Amino acid sequence: MPTTIRISLILVWLAATTFAQTNPDGTADTGDLHGGQKLSNTESPEAVAKRLQWWSDARFGMFIHWGLYAQDGCFWKGKDGQSEHMMLKLQIPIAEYAKIADDFNPVKFNADEWVRIAKSAGMKYLILTAKHHDGFAMFESPSDDYNIVKRTPFKRDPVKELAAACHKQGLKFGVYYSYGRDWHDPDVPTDVKADGFRRSNTWDFPDEDKKDFAKYFERKVKPQVRELLTQYGPIDVLWFDTPEKNTAAQSRELLDLIRKLQPDCVVNSRLGYHLGDYTVEEQTIPADGNPLPWESCMTLNGHWGYKKDDFNWKPTSELVRNLVDIASKGGNFLLNVGPTGEGVIPAPSIERLHEVGDWMKINGEAIYGTTASPFKKFDWGRCTKKVTADGTTFYLHVFDWPKDRKIFVPGLTNKIDSAALLSVYPKKPLKTIPTSEGTTILVPEAAPDKISSTLVLKIKGPVTIRN
Numbered sequence: 454m455p456t457t458i459r460i461s462l463i464l465v466w467l468a469a470t471t472f473a474q475t476n477p478d479g480t481a482d483t484g485d486l487h488g489g490q491k492l493s494n495t496e497s498p499e500a501v502a503k504r505l506q507w508w509s510d511a512r513f514g515m516f517i518h519w520g521l522y523a524q525d526g527c528f529w530k531g532k533d534g535q536s537e538h539m540m541l542k543l544q545i546p547i548a549e550y551a552k553i554a555d556d557f558n559p560v561k562f563n564a565d566e567w568v569r570i571a572k573s574a575g576m577k578y579l580i581l582t583a584k585h586h587d588g589f590a591m592f593e594s595p596s597d598d599y600n601i602v603k604r605t606p607f608k609r610d611p612v613k614e615l616a617a618a619c620h621k622q623g624l625k626f627g628v629y630y631s632y633g634r635d636w637h638d639p640d641v642p643t644d645v646k647a648d649g650f651r652r653s654n655t656w657d658f659p660d661e662d663k664k665d666f667a668k669y670f671e672r673k674v675k676p677q678v679r680e681l682l683t684q685y686g687p688i689d690v691l692w693f694d695t696p697e698k699n700t701a702a703q704s705r706e707l708l709d710l711i712r713k714l715q716p717d718c719v720v721n722s723r724l725g726y727h728l729g730d731y732t733v734e735e736q737t738i739p740a741d742g743n744p745l746p747w748e749s750c751m752t753l754n755g756h757w758g759y760k761k762d763d764f765n766w767k768p769t770s771e772l773v774r775n776l777v778d779i780a781s782k783g784g785n786f787l788l789n790v791g792p793t794g795e796g797v798i799p800a801p802s803i804e805r806l807h808e809v810g811d812w813m814k815i816n817g818e819a820i821y822g823t824t825a826s827p828f829k830k831f832d833w834g835r836c837t838k839k840v841t842a843d844g845t846t847f848y849l850h851v852f853d854w855p856k857d858r859k860i861f862v863p864g865l866t867n868k869i870d871s872a873a874l875l876s877v878y879p880k881k882p883l884k885t886i887p888t889s890e891g892t893t894i895l896v897p898e899a900a901p902d903k904i905s906s907t908l909v910l911k912i913k914g915p916v917t918i919r920n
């Protein structure tokens with residue numbers, strides 16, 4: 454092969470691998486890790502870790518999907534819109550969809566109350582959909598009138614009120630921003646997906662070839678990101694979604710803008726091109742976690758936005774165990790609520806969050822500020838870890854309480870300085886039996902907690918684990 458052709462082929466391959474915008478199956482590249490690629494930050498790992506410190510310690514946050522689709526619980530004119538993607542699913546013309554705004558008046562919205570609910574669950578941060586795929590801004594946007602303050606009888610700014618409530622109550626506050634999808638803007642194309650459909654507005658704007666992402670980027674994305682970062686004090690997280698037709702240069706420019714306006718703002722990897730501070734999993738927990746900072750976002754029922762006929766609420770036990778599982782793999786859990794068109798978080802969500810909070814009040818020490826388990830999998834539960842100047846603490850989260858009253862930790866052969874149940878006061882030491890294969894802890898007959906009971910093992914000095 455002539456050298457020039459070979460070089461061209463290599464360049465094409467490089468461009469395709471470096472700037473691929475879709476996965477081979479046609480789904481959007483979420484910007485997460487794939488094929489072992491690393492986040493392509495130009496900063497040192499120490500600088501990223503410093504920015505992420507509060508976030509890594511927090512471990513548990515609230516996601517809030519709230520927008521016009523919530524008005525009638527993802528139904529429109531009696532038709533089932535399926536989800537917060539209602540505008541796309543029912544191909545609702547902009548002129549019609551915008552009419553929802555005329556009646557959108559969530560008078561029961563109370564930012565302090567929402568933050569109290571998150572706090573009572575033990576959550577440490579909150580992320581609100583400032584703009585979802587429908588393109589409607591849930592904040593006052595001077596650059597674009599299609600926003601809650603300008604277009605609804607409500608006239609209030611939820612981002613402003615929630616930012617203030619979070620700052621007052623000591624929670625971190627972040628915003629979700631739909632980057633690669635905007636069904637209100639004429640210039641946002643998407644690829645044809647594996648199911649044969651695009652995710653762009655092809656009913657109001659059928660000619661995809663005329664769409665120019667750069668125009669949308671300059672007209673809407675950049676101004677709105679700037680507004681979000683300048684109107685509300687600290688924005689602790691910028692949670693992007695659906696990077697697709699944006700270029701690497703655009704994502705980089707956005708990151709530079711964020712770093713200039715709010716250098717401490719944590720950014721997720723859905724900015725695209727493996728940029729950002731941490732990677733995102735959706736509705737899943739990877740079997741082996743991820744060595745990079747990562748977060749798993751999940752719904753409380755089957756939907757992100759309020760869906761009035763979805764009563765399929767996850768049990769509290771599943772929520773708590775997911776939190777433990779994620780923490781044991783070094784990740785954060787971002788658990789979603791979908792408030793109604795009146796501005797109310799559904800009662801079944803609140804109930805479950807309170808129950809998670811009851812568990813966290815006792816066991817939070819074993820979640821906050823912990824790092825991933827160094828052990829191979831246990832058949833009885835999970836482990837989280839804390840290392841301090843005094844030594845190492847292992848928190849053993851026991852899901853299945855043993856009938857024979859023995860918890861075995863394979864690979865742990867160090868001298869155990871103390872072992873106790875976290876929930877029992879005053880602390881009663883538990884007997885530990887060391888062997889060359891690991892350590893057995895003798896526990897009382899009854900599980901202290903039906904969902905997950907925590908044992909605390911303290912070890913002075915360095916720990917070696919024989920996995």
Ligand code: GLC
Pocket residue numbers: 537538694735750757
């Ligand atoms: C899914 C949904 C989208 C939601 C997102 C959260 O991709 O389609 O509506 O905002 O999950 O990660």
